[in-house]
Amino acid sequence: MAAEFSExxxxxxxxxxxxxxxxxxxxxxxVEQAKIAEDAGAVAVMALERVPADIRRDGGVARMSxxxxxxxxxxxxxxxxxxxxxxxxxxxxxxxxxMEVDYIDESxxxxxxxxxxxxxxxAFQVPFVCGATNLGEALRRISEGAALxxxxxxxxxxxVVEAVRHLRSITSDLRAIAAASEQELFGWAKKLSAPYDxxxxxxxxxxxxxxxxxxxxxxxxxxxASLVMQLGAEANFVGSGIFKSGDPAKRARAIVxxxxxxxDPKVLIRVSENLGEAMVGIEMDALDQHLAERGW
Amino acid sequence: MRIGxxxxxxxxxxxxxxxxxxxxxxxxxKEPSHLVGLDGLVFPGGESTTQCILSEASGLRQPLAxxxxxxxxxxxxxxxxxxxxxxxxxxxxxxxxYEVLDVTVMRNGFGRQVRSFExxxxxxxxxxxxxxxxxxxxxxxxxxxxxxxxxxxxxxFVDGASREVPVVVAGGSIIATSFHPExxxxxxxxxxxxxx
Numbered sequence: 001m002a003a004e005f006s007e008x009x010x011x012x013x014x015x016x017x018x019x020x021x022x023x024x025x026x027x028x029x030x031v032e033q034a035k036i037a038e039d040a041g042a043v044a045v046m047a048l049e050r051v052p053a054d055i056r057r058d059g060g061v062a063r064m065s066x067x068x069x070x071x072x073x074x075x076x077x078x079x080x081x082x083x084x085x086x087x088x089x090x091x092x093x094x095x096x097x098x099m100e101v102d103y104i105d106e107s108x109x110x111x112x113x114x115x116x117x118x119x120x121x122x123a124f125q126v127p128f129v130c131g132a133t134n135l136g137e138a139l140r141r142i143s144e145g146a147a148l149x150x151x152x153x154x155x156x157x158x159x160v161v162e163a164v165r166h167l168r169s170i171t172s173d174l175r176a177i178a179a180a181s182e183q184e185l186f187g188w189a190k191k192l193s194a195p196y197d198x199x200x201x202x203x204x205x206x207x208x209x210x211x212x213x214x215x216x217x218x219x220x221x222x223x224x225a226s227l228v229m230q231l232g233a234e235a236n237f238v239g240s241g242i243f244k245s246g247d248p249a250k251r252a253r254a255i256v257x258x259x260x261x262x263x264d265p266k267v268l269i270r271v272s273e274n275l276g277e278a279m280v281g282i283e284m285d286a287l288d289q290h291l292a293e294r295g296w
Numbered sequence: 297m298r299i300g301x302x303x304x305x306x307x308x309x310x311x312x313x314x315x316x317x318x319x320x321x322x323x324x325x326k327e328p329s330h331l332v333g334l335d336g337l338v339f340p341g342g343e344s345t346t347q348c349i350l351s352e353a354s355g356l357r358q359p360l361a362x363x364x365x366x367x368x369x370x371x372x373x374x375x376x377x378x379x380x381x382x383x384x385x386x387x388x389x390x391x392x393x394y395e396v397l398d399v400t401v402m403r404n405g406f407g408r409q410v411r412s413f414e415x416x417x418x419x420x421x422x423x424x425x426x427x428x429x430x431x432x433x434x435x436x437x438x439x440x441x442x443x444x445x446x447x448x449x450x451x452x453f454v455d456g457a458s459r460e461v462p463v464v465v466a467g468g469s470i471i472a473t474s475f476h477p478e479x480x481x482x483x484x485x486x487x488x489x490x491x492x
Binding site: 004005006007008009011012015016018019020021022023038040041042043044078079080097100102103125126127253256257260261264 | 305307308309310326407408410414416476
């Protein structure tokens with residue numbers, strides 16, 4: 001039959017995020033790490049030059065990764081490959097789209113390129129994931145075309161406390177909007193600085209975000225993965241937590257299993273035994289730079 | 297009707313919601329004890345490599361191999377098609393499948409995510425077309441003698457060639473699709489798989 005093919009639709013973009021649910025997306029900085037991630041059962045990898053913990057340590061301006069590195073990783077694995085652009089840097093995004101990266105992360109982990117505007121993500125065929133600290137921020141990103149939202153957490157700290165704060169904030173407002181009266185929805189749109197239509201959509205569908213909600217920022221252990229899944233995350237991004245630990249391959253597998261069996265303490269105990277050193281975490285008060293404050 | 301949905305990774309929630317829509321009981325299968333008393337099984341979309349690893353780790357591989365060979369009605373979508381296929385092209389070196397559906401599939405055969413698409417597809421036995429969502433979808437490159445093609449598309453592949461490929465196939469008690477009827481919320485293939 002002569003079918004008409006529509007590419008880059010909202011459903012196709014959100015669809016890939018739906019396929020990643022229950023999985024772990026791992027930050028990798030080279031082919032070797034990408035293969036370890038795939039062997040461990042990652043559903044996707046995020047190709048970048050430095051993990052957030054190193055970006056934090058090195059300072060300076062953090063930018064999109066070298067296309068050659070991204071290409072090498074694309075060639076090395078069969079799972080989806082994501083890559084990061086700076087907030088608002090649509091030229092970096094155009095390059096990643098031309099390279100057929102599977103998802104673009106417009107990320108606060110890199111140094112923002114634009115203090116006023118995020119990328120117009122509707123203009124792209126490749127889907128975008130964006131970070132959010134609260135529901136208003138999530139809805140502003142969705143209105144710009146984001147097909148997936150992740151908590152920002154505080155990347156590169158190995159400390160899950162900020163991700164927990166962001167997830168709780170988002171899910172608690174989702175529940176409140178589900179229970180709100182029609183009249184109150186206008187107040188919610190104002191309070192969140194978010195489009196009324198998205199607020200109304202959440203109310204109509206019983207309190208679900210219109211796109212999947214994943215967790216990122218500070219996951220370091222299988223127990224962390226379970227915690228955030230129980231708080232409403234549908235999948236986990238793990239950055240520094242794996243390759244800054246003592247035994248990355250084993251920890252990667254453990255976090256994969258923990259994300260699937262997050263409600264089963266028996267599995268969590270089994271995968272947590274003799275896991276070796278977790279990454280050394282950083283306490284929030286000891287931070288001189290809060291990445292989650294980037295973007296609006 | 298009590299249908300198990302393999303719930304290790306992927307879009308198993310959409311399948312459970314469709315089963316509820318049909319008035320059937322959906323069971324999220326995460327471990328072997330969840331396999332008791334089922335009238336059918338769904339292998340959902342997701343990442344097939346991850347699903348392989350988690351099936352082994354959860355002790356589901358052997359019991360599921362027994363179930364799918366027993367003649368139990370089975371529906372597989374996208375990664376689910378890969379899990380059921382006889383032969384996989386473009387998989388990891390150690391990638392296995394249940395080998396109960398006599399087809400060869402090429403992983404991500406339609407291309408990377410930028411080439412993911414949706415289209416109306418005519419399926420034999422259904423009165424109106426299905427809205428079919430293809431996400432980094434596998435391509436069925438070969439179909440065994442006893443496997444029936446229920447739908448196909450003519451598609452311009454990355455290599456420039458236009459080929460007609462099957463996208464819904466049926467073999468024995470198994471129906472499998474390259475696309476995601478569960479994402480477009482169309483329950484008709486679920487009905488077909490479990491009531492024919």
